[in-house]
Amino acid sequence: SLSIGIVGLPNVGKSTLFNALTKSGNALAANYPFATIEPNVGIVGVPDTRLEKLAEIFGSARVLPAKVEFVDIAGLVRGASEGQGRGNKFLANIRETDAVCQVIRVFSDPDVTHVDGGVGPERDIETINTELILADLQTIEKAVPRLQKEAKSNKDRKAFLEVVEAAAKLLDTGTTLYAGAKDAGIDLADLRELHLLTAKPFLYVFNLDADELTDADLRAKLSQVVAPAEAVFLDAKIESELVELPDDEALELLQSVGQEESGLAQLARVGFETLGLQTYLTAGPKEARAWTIRRGATAPEAAGVIHTDFQRGFIKAEVISFEELVEAGSMAAARSTGKARIEGKDYVMRDGDVVEFRFNV
Ligand code: GDP
Numbered sequence: 260s261l262s263i264g265i266v267g268l269p270n271v272g273k274s275t276l277f278n279a280l281t282k283s284g285n286a287l288a289a290n291y292p293f294a295t296i297e298p299n300v301g302i303v304g305v306p307d308t309r310l311e312k313l314a315e316i317f318g319s320a321r322v323l324p325a326k327v328e329f330v331d332i333a334g335l336v337r338g339a340s341e342g343q344g345r346g347n348k349f350l351a352n353i354r355e356t357d358a359v360c361q362v363i364r365v366f367s368d369p370d371v372t373h374v375d376g377g378v379g380p381e382r383d384i385e386t387i388n389t390e391l392i393l394a395d396l397q398t399i400e401k402a403v404p405r406l407q408k409e410a411k412s413n414k415d416r417k418a419f420l421e422v423v424e425a426a427a428k429l430l431d432t433g434t435t436l437y438a439g440a441k442d443a444g445i446d447l448a449d450l451r452e453l454h455l456l457t458a459k460p461f462l463y464v465f466n467l468d469a470d471e472l473t474d475a476d477l478r479a480k481l482s483q484v485v486a487p488a489e490a491v492f493l494d495a496k497i498e499s500e501l502v503e504l505p506d507d508e509a510l511e512l513l514q515s516v517g518q519e520e521s522g523l524a525q526l527a528r529v530g531f532e533t534l535g536l537q538t539y540l541t542a543g544p545k546e547a548r549a550w551t552i553r554r555g556a557t558a559p560e561a562a563g564v565i566h567t568d569f570q571r572g573f574i575k576a577e578v579i580s581f582e583e584l585v586e587a588g589s590m591a592a593a594r595s596t597g598k599a600r601i602e603g604k605d606y607v608m609r610d611g612d613v614v615e616f617r618f619n620v
Pocket residue numbers: 267268269270271272273274275276366367368371466467468494495496497
């Protein structure tokens with residue numbers, strides 16, 4: 260499945276956050292018979308209020324949300340691209356993930372040492388991005404002689420070399436490809452074969468003091484620093500307490516710091532969007548469930564997420580949007596008013612489609 264790598268400087272709260280992720284994932288994994296959790300992988304359910312409503316309509320015994328997988332990638336330090344710390348190993352770990360989540364320290368606790376002497380979110384972001392940018396420039400530098408050779412006799416390779424050179428130029432200005440490609444007229448899809456780190460989708464977690472969670476000015480300022488990447492604001496210490504508490508007490512603690520939803524829940528949702536994913540829904544007496552597909556997936560591809568046989572033997576899908584189903588009140592009522600549509604193999608799924616597949620096995 261798709262995964263998000265968690266990176267950040269030492270002492271910014273990565274482990275604290277990651278342990279909370281793993282704990283919340285344990286509860287979730289119990290619901291997934293085939294989920295295996297490795298020590299450095301945490302799984303979080305994507306909060307989806309539609310599932311509760313579906314379970315009500317279908318009398319489902321349980322709800323299963325979509326999941327997002329986070330991988331703890333320890334060891335980013337200044338100089339990593341030159342082999343400091345875990346160096347290349349660390350970069351190889353990031354290369355395997357589908358998106359990069361940077362944890363940035365904003366909390367001020369004087370008892371927690373900062374590697375660069377003091378709290379400085381913007382400086383830290385620059386430190387991390389610089390390492391990733393330098394690693395990408397090394398990758399490009401290594402590839403260019405080969406590409407130049409290929410470009411001599413092949414027009415496509417010549418075009419590719421030009422994109423790579425434009426990418427290097429952008430990286431030289433200290434901008435990640437994810438942040439700057441659009442303005443530079445670079446299509447990130449064209450660069451895929453180089454597996455560049457900064458071409459991955461980025462998201463940022465700002466680890467704040469509890470009393471900063473409601474500071475709208477601070478949040479706006481930090482959001483602006485990382486735009487167009489998404490930002491999530493949380494207090495990792497509170498998150499680690501929340502996962503230990505029963506639901507009602509967790510809600511109380513959240514409300515006491517002016518929040519309605521846990522940071523982990525927000526992180527799961529933003530992560531899911533950053534990965535370019537969407538969900539469709541199925542429901543029956545056993546379970547109401549959200550399934551993960553990429554945006555643009557067709558009905559047979561969506562069926563294949565449940566089982567490869569469903570994709571192979573796909574005949575048609577009965578589809579209704581979640582909103583229309585709720586309005587109709589039941590599947591039977593939706594059918595009788597013609598709101599439930601029959602769709603064929605070319606149908607492109609929409610987020611929130613409630614689906615029943617028909618297939619040959
Ligand atoms: P890592 O090196 O990035 O994995 O950081 P850790 O999660 O190990 O945290 C380093 C220290 O900072 C630990 O003593 C944590 O308890 C503390 N810490 C982490 N998050 C917070 C936070 O949000 N607020 C405060 N005050 N301390 C935190």
